[in-house]
Amino acid sequence: xxxxxxxxxxxxLYQRLEAHFRDDEQGLNHFIIxxxxxxxxxxxxxxxxxxxxxLENYLKKGSSGSRTYGIKGQGW
Numbered sequence: 001x002x003x004x005x006x007x008x009x010x011x012x013l014y015q016r017l018e019a020h021f022r023d024d025e026q027g028l029n030h031f032i033i034x035x036x037x038x039x040x041x042x043x044x045x046x047x048x049x050x051x052x053x054x055l056e057n058y059l060k061k062g063s064s065g066s067r068t069y070g071i072k073g074q075g076w
Contacts, residue, residue, distance in 0.1 A: 007032075 009017075021028040045053075 017028060017031075021031070
């Protein structure tokens with residue numbers, strides 16, 4: 001699913017991007033997306049993401065027919 005984002009950037013940065021990509025909107029779009037992905041992959045996982053992952057792993061541990069799975073699934 002794709003979302004639209006509007007960026008306000010410095011005029012010098014805009015001029016550099018415009019000079020490099022000229023009329024290649026797809027190239028510019030790909031460059032921006034990959035740059036953001038790289039920056040996000042370099043960031044540590046936030047505590048809320050880690051807690052969510054831990055909860056999902058905990059719930060997936062129990063087998064679907066076991067008593068503990070029912071308890072886990074109900075959040076008790």
